[in-house]
Amino acid sequence: MNHKWNGTLDVTERHLTMAEWNDLIDYKLEHNGSDGGAVINLHRDDTRTFDAICIGGGAGGRFGSAYLRARKGRQLVIDRWPFLGGSCPHQACVPHHLFSEAARELDLMRWFSNKLWFPDFTDKRASILELVKVFLAGRGTAHAFMNWQSKEQLDMEYILNASAFVVDEHTVEVGGERFQAKNIILGTGATTVLPDIPGTDLKGVYDFASLVEELDYEPTRCVIIGGSKVAIEYGSFFQAAGCPTTIVSRSPLMKTASLHHVDEDLRLYVVDGMRKRGMTIFEGAEPVAIQGKTRVEQVIFRDADGVEQCLPCDFVFIGTGERPNSEHYREVLGVAVGGRGEILVNKKMQTNVPNVFAIGDLIGPPMEMFKARKGGMTAARNIMGEPYEFDWQDYPDFLHSTYEVTWVGLSEAEARDRYKNIAIIQMPPKGIRNDEIPLPCAEGSMLYAFMIPELSGFQKAVVDADSRRMLGFHHVGFGAKDAFQYLDHLMRRPGGITVDEMGEMNELFLNPEHFIQLSRLRAGNESLRDL
Ligand SMILES: Cc1cc2nc3c(=O)[nH]c(=O)nc-3n(C[C@H](O)[C@H](O)[C@H](O)COP(=O)(O)OP(=O)(O)OC[C@H]3O[C@@H](n4cnc5c(N)ncnc54)[C@H](O)[C@@H]3O)c2cc1C
Numbered sequence: 001m002n003h004k005w006n007g008t009l010d011v012t013e014r015h016l017t018m019a020e021w022n023d024l025i026d027y028k029l030e031h032n033g034s035d036g037g038a039v040i041n042l043h044r045d046d047t048r049t050f051d052a053i054c055i056g057g058g059a060g061g062r063f064g065s066a067y068l069r070a071r072k073g074r075q076l077v078i079d080r081w082p083f084l085g086g087s088c089p090h091q092a093c094v095p096h097h098l099f100s101e102a103a104r105e106l107d108l109m110r111w112f113s114n115k116l117w118f119p120d121f122t123d124k125r126a127s128i129l130e131l132v133k134v135f136l137a138g139r140g141t142a143h144a145f146m147n148w149q150s151k152e153q154l155d156m157e158y159i160l161n162a163s164a165f166v167v168d169e170h171t172v173e174v175g176g177e178r179f180q181a182k183n184i185i186l187g188t189g190a191t192t193v194l195p196d197i198p199g200t201d202l203k204g205v206y207d208f209a210s211l212v213e214e215l216d217y218e219p220t221r222c223v224i225i226g227g228s229k230v231a232i233e234y235g236s237f238f239q240a241a242g243c244p245t246t247i248v249s250r251s252p253l254m255k256t257a258s259l260h261h262v263d264e265d266l267r268l269y270v271v272d273g274m275r276k277r278g279m280t281i282f283e284g285a286e287p288v289a290i291q292g293k294t295r296v297e298q299v300i301f302r303d304a305d306g307v308e309q310c311l312p313c314d315f316v317f318i319g320t321g322e323r324p325n326s327e328h329y330r331e332v333l334g335v336a337v338g339g340r341g342e343i344l345v346n347k348k349m350q351t352n353v354p355n356v357f358a359i360g361d362l363i364g365p366p367m368e369m370f371k372a373r374k375g376g377m378t379a380a381r382n383i384m385g386e387p388y389e390f391d392w393q394d395y396p397d398f399l400h401s402t403y404e405v406t407w408v409g410l411s412e413a414e415a416r417d418r419y420k421n422i423a424i425i426q427m428p429p430k431g432i433r434n435d436e437i438p439l440p441c442a443e444g445s446m447l448y449a450f451m452i453p454e455l456s457g458f459q460k461a462v463v464d465a466d467s468r469r470m471l472g473f474h475h476v477g478f479g480a481k482d483a484f485q486y487l488d489h490l491m492r493r494p495g496g497i498t499v500d501e502m503g504e505m506n507e508l509f510l511n512p513e514h515f516i517q518l519s520r521l522r523a524g525n526e527s528l529r530d531l
């Protein structure tokens, strides 16, 4: 085929525009099977051995590469997709955020249908398929930008659209060529684990990746298997779009081991909110089978009482977690792997094999961007001779229902277990029902606060009343996510942050998380008590 992007392309001496990158990536994605030609950006005249080769150019590999270059190291990053950035912009976080923003807009339309200036939306559907197409039409721009930025601004070397194979701890093979490096950084991510039940191969069964790659009809009745972030986020979108959605969850929602520090009051606000919006939720439920002649027709599950139930549907969405893609490295390098396939590393991201590092989803949960990016950076720092440790056990966390749900630090129950005197700053305060008070209200929840107060959100801060240190923050609402990144940092400082220091901060009123003004109301008190 005589197309300008056909075959292997060396772009090292070229400065492609954003439009050209977009076009190239589209072409390569469409023809990957038949063409598969690599995209090469390689400084062949540089005779230095690579300090590291990153296998996988997702969040981990790209950020590790950038840091290595910043420290004047030489790196090569290889990805089997024709772009850098990995699963986040291609199939995971970015579509998730598009769908979650749609869920929030649609939810507002439903609650305010026929009120104020809102049109009648009572029985209206929004097309899931159409939004998937919107995502597909736009996702290449992020890919194009990352290729451009990595080459033109971050001076990285890369080979894209080509799978890499490890030969030994210093040698990687790609497109028939072998490259030597002082170190190898493994960052090839994870893949959905399907539940071990019959019917997962039927037409009409999707996960987050196949949803965007393969959906070709409009779902009208959905069953979700799983009870964590993916289940809640995608389920909330499907329901808000007008596709009646049932969640079949083994653990109570948000009580899975993969989510830590979830406060029970926050959890109940989120789950009750999902039920209020018409979702059906079965907890303590085991999926038994997905059934249908040529495509999905029903899901059979065993409920909490052990009774088998049948849920008719034309769409099944799997949110049962992911397993690291570690098999190749275990076989070839003998890297040590844990029970769920995760490559075991220390806080420098070193595996048991000298000069081999592993990062991101490949080392298991939490499978979050901060961990992938910072893991890449940590490996790079150590490779460049700077001893650096990254502890990812505690971190600020979030998910979306139709709300943005954010939390950091200890839940109330965890704090009561570990400390003698706990004070809670909460809105609505304990003992006041959320339909009795139009608070919290702030950006994003003003309409709810004035017209449907029980929907305006929930927030809680947990304080050690003896040391006055803030131990945890929990929020359901809109627009507080940024604050949680900084709250996490303040809480981790030596000495942390006290309620009095919170009260000294200058708030931008009406700020969504309100913790500053509420802390100030308590700050003058010698002995702290609930607010
Ligand atoms: C639905 C969903 C939504 C999410 N939303 C969020 C969110 O909002 N916020 C958040 O923090 N996290 C979110 N995550 C998690 C986040 O996407 C991951 O933690 C992150 O993308 C992991 O980055 P990584 O670099 O480890 O792996 P990836 O980004 O998956 O990169 C791995 C790369 O390796 C490449 N590769 C694999 N094998 C080879 C090979 N043999 N040769 C060459 N290349 C190879 C792949 O092509 C891929 O580009 C979400 C996850 C899911 C599933």
Ligand SMILES: NC(=O)c1ccc[n+]([C@@H]2O[C@H](COP(=O)([O-])OP(=O)(O)OC[C@H]3O[C@@H](n4cnc5c(N)ncnc54)[C@H](OP(=O)(O)O)[C@@H]3O)[C@@H](O)[C@H]2O)c1
Binding pocket: 096, 194, 195, 196, 225, 226, 227, 228, 229, 230, 231, 233, 249, 250, 251, 255, 256, 257, 258, 259, 286, 287, 319, 320, 321, 322, 365, 366, 367, 368, 398, 399, 400
């Ligand atoms: N930051 C974000 O907003 C975001 C968004 C989406 C995804 N992610 C990340 O992406 C990863 C995947 O998310 P996820 O929600 O799919 O996975 P997850 O957090 O690992 O949760 C898996 C869910 O599936 C259930 N499950 C697992 N195996 C099952 C089986 N065989 N049968 C029935 N239920 C089963 C689990 O139940 P049990 O509790 O009973 O085990 C749990 O509810 C996570 O690491 C997550 O952090 C992040």
